Amino acid sequence: MTLPQPRGPVFIVGAPRSGTTLLQYMLRSHPALSLPTGESHFFIPLYRNASQYGDLSQADNVRRVLLAMEAQSAEFLYTDLHGLQFDVETLTREFVGEGRGNMRDIIGGLFEKNAAGEGKPRWGDKTPYYVLHLPKLLDWWPDAQVIHIVRDGRDVALSMFARRHDFGAYNTYHAAREWEHYVETGHALGQAIPKGQYLELRYEDMISDQKTALQTICAFLGELYSDDLLEYKKAGIAGKTPLLQQSIQKDNQDKWKNGMTSWQIRIFESAAGSTLRKFGYPLTTPAKRLPLPLRAIFRWHRTLAKSWYRAFGPKKKPWTPPSHS
Numbered sequence: 010m011t012l013p014q015p016r017g018p019v020f021i022v023g024a025p026r027s028g029t030t031l032l033q034y035m036l037r038s039h040p041a042l043s044l045p046t047g048e049s050h051f052f053i054p055l056y057r058n059a060s061q062y063g064d065l066s067q068a069d070n071v072r073r074v075l076l077a078m079e080a081q082s083a084e085f086l087y088t089d090l091h092g093l094q095f096d097v098e099t100l101t102r103e104f105v106g107e108g109r110g111n112m113r114d115i116i117g118g119l120f121e122k123n124a125a126g127e128g129k130p131r132w133g134d135k136t137p138y139y140v141l142h143l144p145k146l147l148d149w150w151p152d153a154q155v156i157h158i159v160r161d162g163r164d165v166a167l168s169m170f171a172r173r174h175d176f177g178a179y180n181t182y183h184a185a186r187e188w189e190h191y192v193e194t195g196h197a198l199g200q201a202i203p204k205g206q207y208l209e210l211r212y213e214d215m216i217s218d219q220k221t222a223l224q225t226i227c228a229f230l231g232e233l234y235s236d237d238l239l240e241y242k243k244a245g246i247a248g249k250t251p252l253l254q255q256s257i258q259k260d261n262q263d264k265w266k267n268g269m270t271s272w273q274i275r276i277f278e279s280a281a282g283s284t285l286r287k288f289g290y291p292l293t294t295p296a297k298r299l300p301l302p303l304r305a306i307f308r309w310h311r312t313l314a315k316s317w318y319r320a321f322g323p324k325k326k327p328w329t330p331p332s333h334s
Contacts, residue, residue: 017152018120019044019133019230022140024191025176026168027160028212033135035223038241041131041232043124047089048136051078052116056145059112066110072101074115084328092126093119113149131232140195147202154230155202157195160212161290162188163265163277174322179314181273182299182307185280192284205229211288213262276307 019042023029037044055077062077063070075097079086086095100119109118120132139146146153165188169178178184199207208229215222219239227234265274275294278285282296299307 016131016231017150017154018117019131020139020146020153020155021133021135021158022143022155022195023137023158024140024160024162024165024188024195025137026165027137027158028215029135029137029158031212032156032158032210032215032226035219035238035241036133036226038238039227039232039235041129042133042230043092043120043127043129043131044133044135045085045089045120045123046091047082047085049082049085049134050136050138051081052134052136052139053142053145054081055112055116056142056149062112064110065112065115066105066108068101068105071104071109071115072097074112075100078119090119090123092128093123117150137191140191140198143195143198143202143207147206153206155199155207156226156229157199157207157209158212158215159192159195159209159288161262161265162192162281162285163269163274163290164262166273166277167265167268174318177311177315179311180307181269181276182280182304183311185277189281189284192288216261 019036021029021032021036021044033044033046036042037046055074062074065071065074079095079097100122103122104115104118107118109115117132120134124130124132140157143155146155162185166178166181166184169176169184169187173179176184176187178187196209199209208226210222210226220236223238224234227238265277269277276299278292278294278296279299282292282294285292
């Protein structure tokens with residue numbers, strides 16, 4: 010069987026806590042696919058602000074772009090690119106010498122060099138919130154392919170509650186609306202993408218039958234499938250996604266049935282019931298719309314909780330990159 014030449018980049022997206030990291034580690038074990046082990050986060054800010062960096066054929070401006078990447082995502086650049094040692098000055102010289110004169114080519118160049126360092130022909134990225142910005146990704150890479158992972162929002166909410174300060178998930182109503190926003194936006198944008206460039210996959214189906222899911226994904230990407238993908242490389246880094254260092258359990262779903270109170274279930278299904286039904290997740294309540302005053306209370310509660318945590322919560326020490334010297 011002769012496969013086509015590698016196409017554009019692969020983007021794994023979805024609502025937070027939806028299983029995108031699991032798929033990231035599965036696909037990065039493919040011999041043709043290079044995916045860093047973290048999340049980039051800088052594509053969209055650089056897309057929006059590209060004009061502020063001036064002529065990117067000039068070394069000083071390229072350096073400013075790389076420093077902006079570093080300011081936002083230093084840990085990603087220094088610890089999650091396994092085929093490249095991130096160095097601002099070296100990359101500035103190389104990108105200028107290669108004539109990478111626009112923002113897309115500089116970002117693409119970073120990932121291409123990382124892929125080459127791993128001996129792989131095709132690169133990808135897993136940053137969940139890019140699901141809200143698919144047209145921007147396709148504007149830069151018209152041949153990109155997008156895999157949108159959808160997970161039962163009630164399980165997503167439980168997972169978000171465990172890291173409520175990271176996601177601002179201070180009540181069930183907001184968690185439901187946030188999940189609905191990600192899933193519905195990604196689905197709507199995906200319908201506008203040319204056929205063969207957007208794949209929607211449920212997390213529950215992926216863990217229930219990993220082999221079939223990976224065969225479907227490889228066929229979508231135009232890449233050969235191998236059972237070796239089922240033995241994907243674990244994180245292997247203390248503190249980074251420790252659950253991926255364990256075997257994936259097929260019953261890692263429907264945890265909300267025991268983990269949520271009946272009140273939380275009612276609130277979630279009232280806020281996002283239509284989206285749950287759309288994606289095949291049965292409801293357990295009538296899912297009647299919440300009264301306006303109650304919705305207002307939930308919004309007020311989240312605003313107050315976020316403000317309190319910003320003012321009085323523990324301050325995270327910023328990750329310090331190594332010296333450029």
